[in-house]
Amino acid sequence: MLAGAVAFMMVGGTAIAHGSQSASEKQQSKYPNSVRKAPKLDLKKQDDADTINKASKAYNTGDYATAQKLLQPYVDGTATDSKYAQVVALQIMANVTFKQGDVKKAIDMLKKALALNVMPNDTYFDLQYELAQFYHADKQFQQSVDTVEKWRAGGKLETADSYGLEGIDYYQMGQYEKAIASIKKAMSMTDKPKDVWNQVLAASYAETGNSDEALASARAQLAKHPDDMTTLNNTVSLLITADKYEEAMKLLEQANSKGLFTESKSYITLAKLHLMKAQDSDNPKPEAKAAVDVIKEGIAKGVVKPGYQAYKVEGDAAYLSDDIKGALTAYEKASKDAPNGEIDLISAKLLLSERKYSAARLKARGAVKRGLKHEGEAYMVIAESERAMHNKSAAIKAMKKAEQDPTTRAKAQAWLKKASR
Numbered sequence: 001m002l003a004g005a006v007a008f009m010m011v012g013g014t015a016i017a018h019g020s021q022s023a024s025e026k027q028q029s030k031y032p033n034s035v036r037k038a039p040k041l042d043l044k045k046q047d048d049a050d051t052i053n054k055a056s057k058a059y060n061t062g063d064y065a066t067a068q069k070l071l072q073p074y075v076d077g078t079a080t081d082s083k084y085a086q087v088v089a090l091q092i093m094a095n096v097t098f099k100q101g102d103v104k105k106a107i108d109m110l111k112k113a114l115a116l117n118v119m120p121n122d123t124y125f126d127l128q129y130e131l132a133q134f135y136h137a138d139k140q141f142q143q144s145v146d147t148v149e150k151w152r153a154g155g156k157l158e159t160a161d162s163y164g165l166e167g168i169d170y171y172q173m174g175q176y177e178k179a180i181a182s183i184k185k186a187m188s189m190t191d192k193p194k195d196v197w198n199q200v201l202a203a204s205y206a207e208t209g210n211s212d213e214a215l216a217s218a219r220a221q222l223a224k225h226p227d228d229m230t231t232l233n234n235t236v237s238l239l240i241t242a243d244k245y246e247e248a249m250k251l252l253e254q255a256n257s258k259g260l261f262t263e264s265k266s267y268i269t270l271a272k273l274h275l276m277k278a279q280d281s282d283n284p285k286p287e288a289k290a291a292v293d294v295i296k297e298g299i300a301k302g303v304v305k306p307g308y309q310a311y312k313v314e315g316d317a318a319y320l321s322d323d324i325k326g327a328l329t330a331y332e333k334a335s336k337d338a339p340n341g342e343i344d345l346i347s348a349k350l351l352l353s354e355r356k357y358s359a360a361r362l363k364a365r366g367a368v369k370r371g372l373k374h375e376g377e378a379y380m381v382i383a384e385s386e387r388a389m390h391n392k393s394a395a396i397k398a399m400k401k402a403e404q405d406p407t408t409r410a411k412a413q414a415w416l417k418k419a420s421r
Contacts, residue, residue: 031121033156038121041084048074048085056092064096071096075109083118090116091127094134103138110134125155132165141169160189164197167204176204193221195230202234206241214238222251229260236269249273256294264305267298271313278320288317308334312343324350341370341378348381361385376405380412392419 043049055070073079074089094109110131113119119127132147148166152158167182183201187193198221205214218235225231232255239248252270261267271294278287292314298304315330331347338344344367351360364381372378379402386395396419403412 029122031125031155031157034121034125034154035156036121036124036154038124039118041120042118043082043084045080045082048080048082051079052085052088052092055089059092059096064099067092067096083116087113087116087119087123091123094130098134098137103134107131107134107138107140121155125151125157128154129162136165136169139172141172144169158189160186160193162186163189164194168196168200171200171204174207176207179204180208191224195228195234198231198234202238206238211238211242215242227255227258227260229255229262229266232260233266233269240273245273245276249277261298261301261303264298264303264309267294267304268309268313270294271317275313275316275320278317284320285322288320291317306333308337308339308343310334312338315343315346319350324354338370341367341372344370345372345378345381348378352381352384355388357385357388361389374405374407376402376408376412379405380408380415383412383415395419 051070052074055067058064058066058070071089071093074086075093077086080086090109090113094106094113097103097109098106110127114124114127114131117124128147128151132144132151135141135144135147145166148162148169152162163182163186167179167186170176170179170182179200183197183204186197187201198218201217202214205211205217215235215238218231218238221231222228222235232251236248236251239245239251249270252266252273255261255266256270271291274287274291274294278284278291281287295304295310295313299306299310304310311330311334315327315334318324318326318330328347328350331343331350334343335347344363348360348364348367351357351363361382364378364385367378368375379398383395383398383402386392386398396416399412399415399419402408403416405412
């Protein structure tokens with residue numbers, strides 16, 4: 001499932017002062033339509049306000065130790081008679097605790113602060129929304145939804161972010177239709193939808209089997225934000241899934257011509273699309289060369305790091321162009337930081353086809369040591385290499401190992417049967 005990326009508000013930086021909510025403050029409130037009656041603040045001591053504000057500044061500068069030291073007596077309620085001072089202390093301390101990774105404890109602090117119910121409306125409802133975000137971070141997705149709905153009902157406020165959060169929660173719970181409804185509502189309320197909303201909407205459509213709607217949604221967002229690479233990459237991914245390779249390639253080529261490629265994956269994806277086109281062509285060389293040119297451009301611009309992915313594409317392109325020497329050279333470079341032995345197995349097979357039996361055997365053995373999904377294929381290369389070098393007993397030994405792999409068992413058994421005659 002997608003990770004629900006949510007931007008958490010930082011509440012610790014709000015200074016506190018004396019008094020109650022005035023008529024002018026009510027008018028300027030973020031929640032002017034709320035029916036909640038804001039209580040009078042019971043903050044009477046300037047020392048309390050000064051200490052809380054000092055702790056807030058410590059929090060904002062990352063000095064959590066100082067903030068905790070100042071706040072703890074207020075959190076416990078031992079340093080003051082002011083419930084409002086205790087609430088703000090709990091609010092800041094919850095953020096400190098969240099930053100330190102103890103989300104459940106942070107949630108308990110926010111719940112305690114809300115239960116005291118002594119804050120102005122802005123503070124109260126901001127805290128309630130923050131609690132919903134904390135529930136989300138703790139993967140308590142239903143609690144997050146419930147809290148958002150309670151916040152919306154009490155504060156009489158609807159925002160794009162609240163529907164976005166709700167949509168992500170629904171997605172994480174597998175309630176895809178509700179996720180779609182909430183995300184679409186969020187998008188209707190802003191001209192700058194968050195990247196994660198597009199991802200969740202497309203993924204939700206895909207989960208409901210409505211790939212056409214997913215693609216239509218992605219295209220619509222791309223039309224609004226043609227130079228946004230995250231939106232473009234999402235669209236390209238959906239196009240590839242729908243086997244619409246030409247359209248995906250065209251989008252990436254247009255983006256590259258605008259100078260929008262800033263990540264290696266953009267070059268790698270475009271190069272792979274050229275390779276896919278080459279594989280389906282009677283004349284693969286032009287597209288294979290285009291794939292190599294894309295990789296070289298990315299490397300030259302410092303965006304693509306010379307390594308496994310880049311050299312693997314280059315090797316595949318060389319192979320499609322019948323440039324076996326070039327393919328082997330590229331695969332050797334890719335092998336240096338390959339995650340396993342699969343690339344070495346490809347090289348071993350090419351070396352075998354070139355009748356370089358000793359080198360093929362050595363490369364296949366190395367592939368087995370580095371790890372393969374199907375070791376039988378490597379042992380078949382070893383066996384054929386040994387046979388070609390007239391090492392019959394070694395060939396049979398290797399082929400018996402190939403026989404142990406279900407994917408090569410039938411071929412190995414046929415080979416062994418023939419060899420026993």
